[in-house]
Amino acid sequence: MSLRNTARALPTLLRVGLAEAVAYRAEMFVWVLATTMPLVMLALWTAVAREGGGGALGRYGQSGFTAYFLSAFIVRQLTGCWAFYEMNVDVRQGTLGMRLLRPVHPLAAYTVENIAAVPMRALVSLPAALVALAVLQPRGLTRDPALWALWTASLLGAWSITLFVNLAVGCSAFFIEQSLKLMDLWLVLYFVLSGYTIPIDLFSPRVQSLVDWLPFRYQLGFPVAIMTGALGRQEAAALLIRQWAWVAATAGVTAVLWRRGIARFGAHGG
Amino acid sequence: MTSILRVRALRKEFAVHERPPGVAAALRSMLHREYKKIIAVDGIDLDIQPGERVGFLGPNGAGKTTALKIFSGLLHPTSGEVLVDGHEPRRREDAFLKKIMLVLGQKQQLLWDLPPSETFELNRAVYDVPRAQYEATMRELTALLGLEDLVKRPSRTLSLGERMKCELAAALVHRPRVLFLDEPTIGLDVSMQATVRDFVKRYNEQHGATLLLTSHYMEDVAQLCPRVIVIDRGAILYDGALGDLVTRIRPDRRIVLRFSRPVAESDLAALATVVRHSAGESVLQVPKEAVNAVVGRALANLPVSDLTVQSPPLEEVMSELFARNRPRAATGEAPP
Numbered sequence: 001m002s003l004r005n006t007a008r009a010l011p012t013l014l015r016v017g018l019a020e021a022v023a024y025r026a027e028m029f030v031w032v033l034a035t036t037m038p039l040v041m042l043a044l045w046t047a048v049a050r051e052g053g054g055g056a057l058g059r060y061g062q063s064g065f066t067a068y069f070l071s072a073f074i075v076r077q078l079t080g081c082w083a084f085y086e087m088n089v090d091v092r093q094g095t096l097g098m099r100l101l102r103p104v105h106p107l108a109a110y111t112v113e114n115i116a117a118v119p120m121r122a123l124v125s126l127p128a129a130l131v132a133l134a135v136l137q138p139r140g141l142t143r144d145p146a147l148w149a150l151w152t153a154s155l156l157g158a159w160s161i162t163l164f165v166n167l168a169v170g171c172s173a174f175f176i177e178q179s180l181k182l183m184d185l186w187l188v189l190y191f192v193l194s195g196y197t198i199p200i201d202l203f204s205p206r207v208q209s210l211v212d213w214l215p216f217r218y219q220l221g222f223p224v225a226i227m228t229g230a231l232g233r234q235e236a237a238a239l240l241i242r243q244w245a246w247v248a249a250t251a252g253v254t255a256v257l258w259r260r261g262i263a264r265f266g267a268h269g270g
Numbered sequence: 271m272t273s274i275l276r277v278r279a280l281r282k283e284f285a286v287h288e289r290p291p292g293v294a295a296a297l298r299s300m301l302h303r304e305y306k307k308i309i310a311v312d313g314i315d316l317d318i319q320p321g322e323r324v325g326f327l328g329p330n331g332a333g334k335t336t337a338l339k340i341f342s343g344l345l346h347p348t349s350g351e352v353l354v355d356g357h358e359p360r361r362r363e364d365a366f367l368k369k370i371m372l373v374l375g376q377k378q379q380l381l382w383d384l385p386p387s388e389t390f391e392l393n394r395a396v397y398d399v400p401r402a403q404y405e406a407t408m409r410e411l412t413a414l415l416g417l418e419d420l421v422k423r424p425s426r427t428l429s430l431g432e433r434m435k436c437e438l439a440a441a442l443v444h445r446p447r448v449l450f451l452d453e454p455t456i457g458l459d460v461s462m463q464a465t466v467r468d469f470v471k472r473y474n475e476q477h478g479a480t481l482l483l484t485s486h487y488m489e490d491v492a493q494l495c496p497r498v499i500v501i502d503r504g505a506i507l508y509d510g511a512l513g514d515l516v517t518r519i520r521p522d523r524r525i526v527l528r529f530s531r532p533v534a535e536s537d538l539a540a541l542a543t544v545v546r547h548s549a550g551e552s553v554l555q556v557p558k559e560a561v562n563a564v565v566g567r568a569l570a571n572l573p574v575s576d577l578t579v580q581s582p583p584l585e586e587v588m589s590e591l592f593a594r595n596r597p598r599a600a601t602g603e604a605p606p
Contacts, residue, residue: 005364005396005398008395008398009392009395009396009398011395012391012392012394012395012396013392013395013396016381016384016388016391016392019384019388020381020383020384023383023384023424024383093377094377095377095378097339097344097372097374097377098374098377098378098379100343100344100362101342101343101344101367101370101371101372101379102367102393102396102397103364103367103368103396103397103398104396263346265344266344266345266346266360267345267346268284268285
């Protein structure tokens with residue numbers, strides 16, 4: 001299954017993936033609603049700051065929380081991925097076989113399907129977030145072009161980690177029957193440690209230094225921190241290297257699980 | 271001629287987890303799992319020539335689908351050799367995948383929420399089919415399968431038969447040279463079965479594609495496959511012409527008699543073994559060499575309005591073949 005074949009088929013794969021995303025419009029809307037947690041957390045943390053913190057918590061005031069959670073919402077929309085679910089169904093029901101019969105690598109196909117859904121998600125969610133940003137005018141967003149360049153790389157890194165974790169969990173369906181539970185476990189950790197529900201810098205310094213070594217922050221909190229100007233250029237660049245090390249690690253784990261899983265699939269059938 | 275499918279000493283074993291019923295057994299199995307070795311394919315050899323239409327028959331669990339999945343590269347053999355047009359299927363090279371297709375009657379490749387035309391277009395792209403060839407193929411498939419009104423409706427809204435027609439079309443977008451069909455007519459009504467059969471036969475004749483078909487509908491096999499390979503418990507029981515198999519296993523004939531007035535069963539029993547009897551029609555079973563004599567006596571003594579001589583139904587032939595093989599398999603004797 002050559003890369004050349006996949007590259008040649010890429011425009012059609014993207015177009016069909018987009019058509020599927022559009023076909024699932026009701027599900028897409030529900031998915032967008034399900035990812036509005038940052039907006040809920042915005043209301044919650046703003047209230048906490050107003051009632052208990054004299055209007056601010058740490059470096060976050062009203063505008064700071066607004067900038068943070070709207071940024072988190074945007075990053076979540078652009079990096080979300082549910083490939084694990086589809087892979088799980090394909091492996092357990094044997095429909096992976098139909099993908100294996102095509103001269104395009106199934107992991108490439110899952111990836112392209114995920115990319116194809118991004119414009120639809122962006123179309124639904126980004127206008128709302130951008131209008132909110134314009135109306136609320138949070139002053140916390142960075143204006144440094146170099147940081148925006150680093151943000152772009154960090155967004156790609158965040159998407160890559162999320163994708164590879166999804167594919168790795170999807171591959172676990174080759175070995176265990178309840179692989180979806182693995183993603184539940186991952187999501188619990190993600191919700192707490194990625195900055196999705198609690199800004200990382202509200203944790204104690206000890207927890208923060210632990211979080212720096214875990215992958216969750218690099219899935220969301222890191223790009224958000226760049227967006228909101230919480231990181232300087234040098235610090236952002238250093239963390240970017242750490243993020244891409246996680247990209248490489250999760251890609252490596254996915255590759256190993258896929259190779260072993262597909263050998264098992266070939267031995268046991270689907 | 272070089273075989274397009276060459277199989278030598280192919281063996282496939284599965285380790286299947288087994289445990290007795292009950293909570294205690296469930297808890298024990300958490301600590302210690304017991305596996306049983308199942309031999310799905312037991313050292314088979316076969317050669318299929320380009321353009322052949324071959325029926326692959328056997329009871330449930332005989333190893334047919336396992337073999338087809340090995341031939342198409344989805345399963346890896348435990349031992350033995352498989353070559354499809356010179357390719358080792360388990361390697362799943364692009365050149366191999368572009369030459370074959372496996373259609374599983376109970377699994378689908380159509381994109382569920384999109385019209386079949388999207389799957390066709392997707393396959394055009396992934397198989398790198400030139401646009402002109404794709405359009406010609408789709409024109410041909412649309413005409414032969416009557417797809418005009420189907421291709422723009424979401425696949426999920428199509429009936430089973432309509433979906434199978436679209437599955438076949440999707441499978442043939444890249445004009446595979448070797449087509450593995452696993453129960454392609456399962457669940458279809460009689461008229462749709464005939465449509466699918468006619469289409470498959472025409473595709474084989476027009477494009478010289480090789481066809482290996484499994485089906486529990488003997489009519490599929492009788493209509494499509496001059497050659498059959500019968501497999502049971504992973505071993506090949508018979509490989510040859512369908513007619514020869516029938517003659518070998520059931521050399522008797524069926525005489526179907528229709529009467530102008532009711533006839534007593536006792537009058538028929540005097541002629542031969544009565545298989546079925548009703549007021550207007552009866553079926554007799556007679557040894558092949560006695561057919562002329564029995565026909566003569568029936569015409570002379572009974573109010574016969576119509577008479578036909580047939581081979582026994584394929585279903586009965588197959589049942590008898592499998593029944594004969596069971597005790598032989600137990601003792602390790604060679605198949606009939």
